[in-house]
Amino acid sequence: MAKLIFGCGYLGLRVAQRWLADGHTVYAVSRTQQRAVELAAFGIRPVVADVTQPDTLAALPVAETALYAVGYDRRQNQSMHEVYVAGLRNVLGALPKETGRFIYISSTGVYGDSAGEWVDEDTPCLPQREGGRACLAAEEVLAAHPLGVSSVVLRLAGIYGPGRTPRKDLLLAGEPIPAPADGYLNLIHVDDAAAVVLAAQRAPTPRTYVVSDGHPAQRREYYLELARLLKAPAPTFVDAPPSSPAAQRAAADKRVSNARLLRELDVRLAYPSYREGLAAALIEEG
Numbered sequence: 513m514a515k516l517i518f519g520c521g522y523l524g525l526r527v528a529q530r531w532l533a534d535g536h537t538v539y540a541v542s543r544t545q546q547r548a549v550e551l552a553a554f555g556i557r558p559v560v561a562d563v564t565q566p567d568t569l570a571a572l573p574v575a576e577t578a579l580y581a582v583g584y585d586r587r588q589n590q591s592m593h594e595v596y597v598a599g600l601r602n603v604l605g606a607l608p609k610e611t612g613r614f615i616y617i618s619s620t621g622v623y624g625d626s627a628g629e630w631v632d633e634d635t636p637c638l639p640q641r642e643g644g645r646a647c648l649a650a651e652e653v654l655a656a657h658p659l660g661v662s663s664v665v666l667r668l669a670g671i672y673g674p675g676r677t678p679r680k681d682l683l684l685a686g687e688p689i690p691a692p693a694d695g696y697l698n699l700i701h702v703d704d705a706a707a708v709v710l711a712a713q714r715a716p717t718p719r720t721y722v723v724s725d726g727h728p729a730q731r732r733e734y735y736l737e738l739a740r741l742l743k744a745p746a747p748t749f750v751d752a753p754p755s756s757p758a759a760q761r762a763a764a765d766k767r768v769s770n771a772r773l774l775r776e777l778d779v780r781l782a783y784p785s786y787r788e789g790l791a792a793a794l795i796e797e798g
Contacts, residue, residue, distance in 0.1 A: 514539060516575035516611075518563060518603055519582035520551055523617065523671060526706040527579060528556050539573050563599035564590060569606035577713055578607060581617040584643065596646040597653060604657045614654070614663040615712050620698055620722060622648040622667060626766035628696060633667075633720050633772055641760050655718065664712040666705075669724035669768055672789065673702035674796040679735065683744040690752035691762050693732040698724045698768045701783040701793070711777040721777070726770035727785040731762075734786055741794055 515531045517524045520540035528538045532555050539557045542548045548558035561568040563582055582599060584592050600616070607614075621644030622637040639645045647667075654660050672678065679689050700708075700723050708723050715721070735747035752762070773779060783789035 513537070513576035514573055516573060516578045517541065517556075518578070518580045519617070520556065521581070521583055522673075522676060523668075523702055523705055523709075524579065524581040525551075525554070526702055527581070527709045529554065530706055530710055532556070539575065541569075541572075563603055564594055566602045566606065569602060572603075572606055572608060574608045574610045576612040577615065578603075578611055578613070579615045579617070579709060592642050592646040593649070596643075596650045600650045601653050604654070604659055607659065611659060612662065613713055613717065614659045615709060616651065616654050616663060616665050617709075618647045618651055618665050618667045619644060620667050620669050620724070620766070620768050621761075621764065622651070623764070623766055623768070625764045628765045628767065630767045630769050631722075632769040633722055640764055641757075644764075651720075660718055662717045664715050664717060665720040666708060666712060667720065667722050667768075668705060669698035669700045669722070671700055671702050671705055672786075672793065674793045676702070677738065677790065677793055677797070679747075680738065680742065683735065683739050683742055683747060686745045688748040688750040689735060690750055690756070691731060692751070693730075693747075693749040695731050695762050695765045696728040696767050697731055697734050697786070698728050698766070699734075699786050699789070700724050701781075701789040704779075704781045704783055704789075707782070708773065708777065708779055711779050715777055719776075721773045722768050722770055723773060724768045724770050725781055725783065725785055725789070726768075726774070728767040729786050737787055738790055741790055 514537045517540040531538045541559045541561050543562045551558045623631045624638040624640040
């Protein structure tokens with residue numbers, strides 16, 4: 513059966529590789545011909561199109577499963593609303609009516625600040641940052657569309673893994689991390705996130721899941737462990753500029769629960785906490 517991916521990047525590519533290994537035909541939408549060539553080298557069938565340009569989406573293939581995992585690229589001089597909300601609306605309007613399940617990658621940023629308390633899928637959404645507001649608006653667009661009844665929304669915590677271990681260079685250089693030492697980090701390893709996407713194909717619909725490892729870590733603890741693994745100096749911290757993304761993320765302090773995910777999708781995480789995940793990521797990085 514055919515699969516279709518919008519946003520075949522850090523997460524999307526890993527999902528594509530799993531689908532290919534299972535014998536599926538995988539299509540992926542790319543804005544550029546250069547990226548299309550790269551995707552083709554993996555055995556993926558590229559579709560050159562731009563979610564923010566509806567005219568380019570006229571010939572999308574019929575797919576049993578469509579994954580919308582489009583990230584935000586600040587270099588494109590577009591707003592988050594244009595990419596996350598208008599882009600999703602364009603895609604939903606262009607998909608063939610025969611499209612099956614639709615999986616949307618959202619963010620735990622939809623919750624805002626909870627003063628370190630636990631949140632889950634039933635917690636009211638009060639996003640404080642632009643990204644969280646855009647993701648929540650996109651979820652609402654999907655819910656109002658006919659495909660919404662066969663959709664799954666995955667609200668991802670901070671995704672990490674090989675090639676994406678934030679602040680590693682600062683630790684190795686002995687430079688301070690521009691964030692408060694206190695406050696929770698909610699994380700999910702990229703391979704576990706990919707496994708959840710595949711599991712979402714068998715979820716009841718419509719349904720929303722928070723995707724995290726379920727073991728929030730204090731920022732200080734996380735960077736102490738990363739420094740230990742790197743054999744780097746112990747981390748130090750400095751206040752980030754109030755308007756910076758790092759400061760805004762830190763202001764939204766919460767712990768996110770993955771109880772529904774584990775209960776309903778029967779997912780067994782390969783990396784149940786950041787400790788196992790960081791160690792594996794650094795080994796893979798070499």
